[in-house]
Amino acid sequence: MSGLLDGKRVVVTGAARGLGFQFAQDLAAQGACIVMCDILADELAHGAQRLAAEGYNVEHYRIDLACADSIASVFSAIGERGRIDGLVNNAALxxxxxxxxxxxxxxxxxxxxxQINVKGTWLVTRAAVPCLNDGGSIVNVASDTALWGAPRLLAYVASKGAVIAMTRSMARELGKRRIRVNAIAPGLTRVEATEYVPAERHQLYENGRALAGAQHPQDVSGSVAWLLSNLSEFITGQLLPVNGGFIFN
Structure with a gap:
């Protein structure tokens, strides 16, 4: 059975766990060769082994988004093994x-x-572009907190607002190569990174969605696969909220 991403090679940052691992797993299931990157070396290696054991084509590299040299070195190694067709900028603090x-x-x-969420996203994109095929696709992972102005989370909200703005500028600059750049804005998702979030904030989301209930990583990965695929080849510079209707855009 053919998949949406057959023959494509896609880099996913922050791929060791949570949303990033789900992206890697589901994109691989759609036929992509997945290049997993994360600062969490042990968890990254374990995740890559899991996917390889399932028969998927996987590479993995430790990367530090706070270090420009680390980013450059990783993408140099990725480029030596061939061109890429997609990038998912998922890693964030x-x-x-x-x-x-x-x-x-x-x-x-x-x-x-x-440094991590804004500058890191820019540096990863800058390093990836030279080995990205014309007609490729970049998906930046923002957050719907930047759309409704979540309180007591100012730096994160500001950083994700910057990611949304950068997406539009990147789309303008890379359009000449038919490289598409879009962003998704997930709602509060049940992953390791949100375990510290107070129960009342989870409840606010779960009760306030048009599609009421908790959001899980697999609720987000389909939109990423679609934006990376040829089905969305005339869409760029756009923001897609993926939050069960907590925020309408």
């Missing part, structure tokens, strides 16, 4: 970045969130 209002926020934490 999310755990432990909320809970305080804007008056209490630690400036050092603010800088760290911006």
């Amino acid at each position: 999310a755990t432990g970045v909320g809970g305080k209002d804007m008056m209490e926020y630690d400036p050092q934490l603010w800088d760290r969130v911006m």
Whole structure:
């Protein structure tokens, strides 16, 4: 049976666990060769072994989004093994970045969130573009917190708003090569990174969705596969909320 992504080679950052691992698994099931990248070396290797044991074509590389040299080195190695057709900018700092209002926020934490979530997304994209095939696709993972202005989460909200804005500018710049750049904005998803989120925030989402209930990683991965596929080949610079109707765009 053919898949949406047969013959494509796709890089997924933050692929060791959570949304990133689900993306890697589901994109592989659609026929893609998956290049998994994460700073969590042991979990990354374990995840890659799991997918390989299921018969999928997988590569993996440890990467540090806070280090430009690490990013450049990883994509040099990826490029040596061949061209890529897609990139999912999923890696981000999310755990432990909320809970305080804007008056209490630690400036050092603010800088760290911006370094990983904003600068890191730019540096990864910059490193990936030279080995990305014309007509390829980039999917940036934003957040619907940037659409409704979630309180007590200012740095994260600001960083994901920046990712949305960068998506549009990147789409303009890369359009000449028919490279598409789009963003998705998931809602609060039940993954390791959101275990620290207070129960009342989870309840706010789960009760407020048009499709009421919890959101799980597999609820998001189909939209990523579609944006990477040829079915969306005339769509670029767009933001797709994937949140069960908590926010309409």
